[in-house]
Amino acid sequence: MTYSQRLTHGNSSDIIYLEHQIGIAEEELAKAEEERRTYESDLDQLRTSPAYRSTSATNISNEHKLVDELNKVQSMIKTIRTRLKNLQEDLGELED
Numbered sequence: 830m831t832y833s834q835r836l837t838h839g840n841s842s843d844i845i846y847l848e849h850q851i852g853i854a855e856e857e858l859a860k861a862e863e864e865r866r867t868y869e870s871d872l873d874q875l876r877t878s879p880a881y882r883s884t885s886a887t888n889i890s891n892e893h894k895l896v897d898e899l900n901k902v903q904s905m906i907k908t909i910r911t912r913l914k915n916l917q918e919d920l921g922e923l924e925d
Contacts, residue, residue: 844923851913851917854913854916857909858910861902872892875888
């Protein structure tokens, strides 16, 4: 089916909607990946700092918080990637 045929059949609004949703998901993924890099960097800095070797309760608590946040972000990235893949597949089906 050609683009003009899809337009006459009303699929254009579905395509536009999916393209918009894909754009949103890509932006969310970029933000989440930047957040992940930040948590990884913060965690690395904490673990390599001279004060970390003291294994104080504060350092351990901070490490646990960073690891928890990193795990949440990684889970969110996985969810966004799955949603993005599904949206792209749906768009591909409409374009056929």
